[in-house]
Amino acid sequence: MSLVPRLAVRKAERANPGKKLWKEVKVEKRGDGFTILLDKQPIRTPLKKLIVVPESKPLLADAIALEWSLLHSSKDALTKRYRIPLTQLAARVIDMREPNARTPSRDTTISNVMRYLHTDTLIFYAPSTLEEHRDPNKKTLRELQVAEAEPIVEWLTTVLWPGTKIEYNDGDLGFVVIAHQLPETVKAIREWLEGLTDWDLVALEIATMSSKSFLIGARLVAEWSSDVGVGEKSWGIEEAARAASVEVRYQTEIWGEVEDTHDVDKEDIKRQLGAAWLIALGAEK
Incomplete structure (x- = not known):
C-alpha cells in the first residue's frame, strides 16, 4: 500500500533503523474535507490519490492521524498495515470507483x-x-x-x-x-x-x-x-x-x-x- 513513498521509507530505514520519516502528524482542513499530514506531506491511497476525509467526519480524521502518531517506525506503514486499519478503510473508499483499484469495486x-x-x-x-x-x-x-x-x-x-x-x-x-x-x-x-x-x-x-x-x-x-x-x-x-x-x-x-x-x-x-x-x-x- 503506497500510503508513504516506499523508496523513501527504505532509505530512511537504512540510515536510521526504527526511525520515523516524519516528526509531526496533524489534521489539516482542505476544501470540503480533512487531510492528514506527515510533516507537510499528505497521506495517499495506493493509487496515489489524496486521502480526504469528509468535513462531516472530524472524529475519523483525528483517529487516522492518531494511527500514524502511534507507529513505531516508517517501516510499520508498509509491513504492519494492521496498525493503520482506518487509514486502509479510508483509502478503500477513495479508490473504490477507480477502474484499476486492487480492492472490490x-x-x-x-x-x-x-x-x-x-x-x-x-x-x-x-x-x-x-x-x-x-x-x-x-x-x-x-x-x-x-x-x-x-x-x-x-x-x-x-x-x-x-x-x-x-x-x-x-x-x-x-x-x-x-x-x-x-x-x-x-x-x-x-x-x-x-x-x-x-x-x-x-x-x-x-x-x-x-x-x-x-x-x-x-x-x-x-x-x-x-x-x-x-x-x-x-x-x-x-x-x-x-x-x-x-x-x-x-x-x-x-x-x-x-x-x-x-x-x-x-x-x-x-x-x-x-x-x-x-x-x-x-x-x-
Missing part, C-alpha cells in the same frame, strides 16, 4: 454484502428445545436468538425499509432449504444500498463481514450515518456485538469461556464494528 461490494442477506446469521433460529431438556431457570438458545433478532428486524422493516418483510430460517423445519428473501424485499434493499455513499457502503461491508450479518450491519450504519438520516443514535457497537454473538454467549454460559479465544474474538468483533461505526459516523447536517 462499488458494484462488487454491493453484490458481496447482498449475499449475506439470504444466509444472515441473525435470522437463523435454532430448533426448539424439547420440554424435558429445558432448564426452567434459563432461556433456550432459540429464545435468546428471537429476543435479539426481532427488535432489529422490526426496526429495519418499519424505519429503514418500510413495508418490507424479512423471512427467517426456522431450525424446527431443518436448514436443508434456505428461506430466501422475497423479490420485492431484495429489490428494496438493493435500491437502498445503491443510494449509500461510498463511506457508508464500506462501513456496512466491514460491519456485515465482522458480524456475519447484513441486517446487523445495516442497523448499525443506518443508526449512526448522518447521510442515511433515520437513526436516533441509540443502538451502537455494544448492541451490535451482542446481537452477533448470541450462540457464543449461550455456549460459554454452559461450558465456560476458552481463554485467549472467546475473549479475543469478542474484542475483535467490537474493534471491527467500532471501525465501521467511525467510518459511518457523521456530524448532524
Whole structure:
C-alpha cells in the first residue's frame, strides 16, 4: 500500500533503523474535507490519490492521524498495515470507483454484502428445545436468538425499509432449504444500498463481514450515518456485538469461556464494528 513513498521509507530505514520519516502528524482542513499530514506531506491511497476525509467526519480524521502518531517506525506503514486499519478503510473508499483499484469495486461490494442477506446469521433460529431438556431457570438458545433478532428486524422493516418483510430460517423445519428473501424485499434493499455513499457502503461491508450479518450491519450504519438520516443514535457497537454473538454467549454460559479465544474474538468483533461505526459516523447536517 503506497500510503508513504516506499523508496523513501527504505532509505530512511537504512540510515536510521526504527526511525520515523516524519516528526509531526496533524489534521489539516482542505476544501470540503480533512487531510492528514506527515510533516507537510499528505497521506495517499495506493493509487496515489489524496486521502480526504469528509468535513462531516472530524472524529475519523483525528483517529487516522492518531494511527500514524502511534507507529513505531516508517517501516510499520508498509509491513504492519494492521496498525493503520482506518487509514486502509479510508483509502478503500477513495479508490473504490477507480477502474484499476486492487480492492472490490462499488458494484462488487454491493453484490458481496447482498449475499449475506439470504444466509444472515441473525435470522437463523435454532430448533426448539424439547420440554424435558429445558432448564426452567434459563432461556433456550432459540429464545435468546428471537429476543435479539426481532427488535432489529422490526426496526429495519418499519424505519429503514418500510413495508418490507424479512423471512427467517426456522431450525424446527431443518436448514436443508434456505428461506430466501422475497423479490420485492431484495429489490428494496438493493435500491437502498445503491443510494449509500461510498463511506457508508464500506462501513456496512466491514460491519456485515465482522458480524456475519447484513441486517446487523445495516442497523448499525443506518443508526449512526448522518447521510442515511433515520437513526436516533441509540443502538451502537455494544448492541451490535451482542446481537452477533448470541450462540457464543449461550455456549460459554454452559461450558465456560476458552481463554485467549472467546475473549479475543469478542474484542475483535467490537474493534471491527467500532471501525465501521467511525467510518459511518457523521456530524448532524
